[in-house]
Amino acid sequence: MFLRQKNRIALISVCGDPAIEIGKEEAGGQNVYVREVGLALAQAGWQVDMFTRRSSLEQAAVVQHSPNCRTIRLTAGPATFINRDEVYSYLPEFVYSFLVFQQREGLRYSIIHTNYWLSSWVGMALRKYQPLIQVHTYHSLGAVKYSTMSDLPPIASTRLAVEKACLETVDRVVATSPQEAEHMRQWVSTKGTIEIVPCGTDIDRFGGIPQNEARQQLGIAPDAKVVLYVGRFDPRKGIETLVRSIAKSSLHGQANLQLIIGGGFHPGQSDGIELDRIQDIVNELGLQNITTFPGQLGDTNLHLYYAAADVCVIPSHYEPFGLVALEAMASGTPVVASNIGGLKFTVVPEVTGLLVPPKNEVAFAQAIDQILANPAWAFQLGQTGRQRVEIAFSWYSVASRLGSLYTQLLDRAASVSGSKSQVAA
Incomplete structure (x- = not known):
């Protein structure tokens, strides 16, 4: 016997474990998104099971x-x-394990919300076994990612085909920004239905501590000019651009300038290799005395680093949304970011921060200098950023909008089912 509840949903994130410690290999924004959406939906009254590998x-x-x-x-x-890129061959086993879990627990899910292209394949496969409403969030698009690469991975053609099939066949695709929706239409397919629901951030955790107190806890001097990066060590994150921009900064050579590059790494793995490369560039440019690598930033200290910074820099080459921008803005810290993807949606130029062309060291240096040289303006940028996040980007508002979407899809399915029953009668 199976129990089907209207408010029971499954969030599927094959390779983005929502319970894992953020900062692990390939653990970042997707993991945070799935976990926080799940928690907020549960608080709103949904029964939420989050599936991962x-x-x-x-x-x-x-x-x-x-x-x-x-x-x-x-x-x-x-x-x-x-x-x-190597998980695809194990997806049939994931589908089987999901069906076995359902059988054992006696559950049926009215809605599955899949995350990332691998999970979309799982969702589309599950729909062959049972009636399901499928909502999908891409988190990144293969077509956009591959457009910047000279050597494509063997999985590329498969990923592109799955992403196209997903957009054209699932019940609703969620874009986290208007820019991502445009990319879907431009790069993936003109078919399918897209709904824009942004990502969110924890407005209770971030923004609750003043800068001087955060600096005192971290041992940072009150008069320091602190430039912060938070994220994975990945060439696509543009950390090299940030480091080289600091070397070009008009403040370079001043004792109180500090660059903090926060993020976890694993020696010998891809993020550890990228860290080694960035450290070599730091040493080559003579920035070792003003640059610190505090390692993984997590539940105990991430909010402190955001609060302590004068500016948070997001120099990514590609960013579908960019949770770091929201976390910094929620902390009242102005942002300098690449003028790409979802960052063009979250960061309002000269209102909550500055946007500059990606990979442009000179432009990043000028933008950073502009904020550091004008503390009063920087403070206003931070305050406006906080207000923007409170209004539009809390996890509560995201869950409310997703819940409304789920309800709409459930009601439509019930209406169609009812109409078919009347016809059959």
Whole structure:
């Protein structure tokens, strides 16, 4: 016997474990999105199960986050870290494990919300076994990513085909910004239905501590000019551009200028290799005395670094949305970001920060200097950024909009089902 509840939903994130420690290999914005959306939906009254792939035998099979929200880790391939580009062959096993879990628990989900292209394949496969409403969030688009690469990975053609099929066939695709929606139409397909629902951030966690107190806790001098980067060590994140822009800054050579590059890494793995490369550039440019690498920033200290910074820099080459921008703005810290993707949606030029061309060291240096040289203006940018996040980008508002979308789709499905029943009668 199966229990189907109208408000029971499954968030599927095959390779973005919502219960994992942020900063692990390939753990970033997608993990945060799925976890926070799940928690907020649960608080709003939905029964939420979040499914991901088990990547270690030491991981708990089920993590209960709140009474109505849990993470369920399914077997799909060996219980070890696997690069995203190599997970595809294990997706049929993930589907099987999902169906076995349903059978064991006696559950049916009215809605599945899949995240990233691998999960969209899982969702479309599950719909062959049972009636399901599928909502999908891409998090990144293969076509946009591959347009900047000279050597495409073997999985590229498969990913592009799956992303196209997803947009054209699932019930609704969620774009996190108007820019991402435009990319879908331009790069993926003109068919399918898109709904714009932005990402969010924790407005209670970020913005609750003044700069001087945060600096005192972190041991940063009160008069320091602090430039902050937060994120993964990945060439696409543009950290090299930031480092070289600091070398070109008019403040370069001043004792109180500090560059903080925060993010976790794993020696010998891709992020560790990128860290080594960035450190070599820092040393080559003579910036080692003003640059610190505090490592992984998490629940205990991330909010402190945002609050302590004078400016947060997001020099990405491609960013579908960019949660770091929201976290910085929620902390009252102005942002300098690449004029790309979702960053053009979240950051309002000369209102909450500045936007500059990606990979442009001179432009980044000038924008950073402009903010550091005008503390009063920088403060106003930060205050306006905080107000913008409170109004439009809390996880509560995101969950409310997604909940409304789910309800709309459920009501439409019920209406269609009712009409068919009347015809049959």
